[in-house]
Amino acid sequence: MSFVLYMIGFLIFLAGLAWGASVAGVPTLYIGIGALIILGIGIFSAVGRTRSKDPS
Secondary structure (H helix, E strand, O other): OHHHHHHHHHHHHHHHHHHHHHHOOOOHHHHHHHHHHHHHHHHHHHHHHHOOOOOO
């Protein structure tokens, strides 16, 4: 459940960045490329933070 909450928060953050870039006049292609890169980073960090530790 915490993974889903982390990703929802990250997607809201990403949408805000994309909207701000759009208002600032950044071309749509660059916004899409940047959003994909940031989304990948977000998935990696969400998995790393929410993964349960092995009790070994």
